[in-house]
Amino acid sequence: MADRKFIVLNTTDVTSQMWSDSIEAENTARFNNDGSKVFLSHREEAKPASYGDNEEYTLDDIMDNVLTQSEWQADESDEEIPL
Numbered sequence: 001m002a003d004r005k006f007i008v009l010n011t012t013d014v015t016s017q018m019w020s021d022s023i024e025a026e027n028t029a030r031f032n033n034d035g036s037k038v039f040l041s042h043r044e045e046a047k048p049a050s051y052g053d054n055e056e057y058t059l060d061d062i063m064d065n066v067l068t069q070s071e072w073q074a075d076e077s078d079e080e081i082p083l
Contacts, residue, residue, distance in 0.1 A: 002043050002044055002045045003043070003058065003059070004023070004041050004042070004043050004058075004059055005041060005042055005043075005047065005056045005057065005058065006039045006040065006041045006056065006057045006058075006059070006061070006062050006066075007039065007040055007041075007051050007054040007055065007056055007057070008037060008038070008039045008054075008055075008057070008066060009037065009038060009039070009040065009054060010036060010037055011031065011035060011036055011037060011038050012036075014038060014040070015050060017050040018040055018048075018050045018051065019040075020050075021040075021042060021048035021050045021051065022040035022041060022042060022048075023040075023041045023042060023043065024038075024039075024040055024041065030072075032071045032072050033070075033071055033072070033073070034071070037071070039057075039062060039066065
């Protein structure tokens with residue numbers, strides 16, 4: 001099985017095909033604090049065509065470089081971060 005890869009997008013840029021190609025669903029995806037960004041992931045060898053030329057991140061990149069930014073910080077209302 002391929003390693004999980006992620007892209008980070010403005011929510012307004014996410015298409016229905018991207019949702020279809022991702023592991024996440026709209027109701028289970030991780031959004032930033034104000035809901036303006038989301039990350040999507042896949043486990044395919046090749047990036048889904050719907051993801052376009054958006055930069056891909058590894059799980060370590062997401063954990064160490066994205067979720068550590070204040071706009072992604074969990075608050076008391078976050079029970080679990082779906083990864």
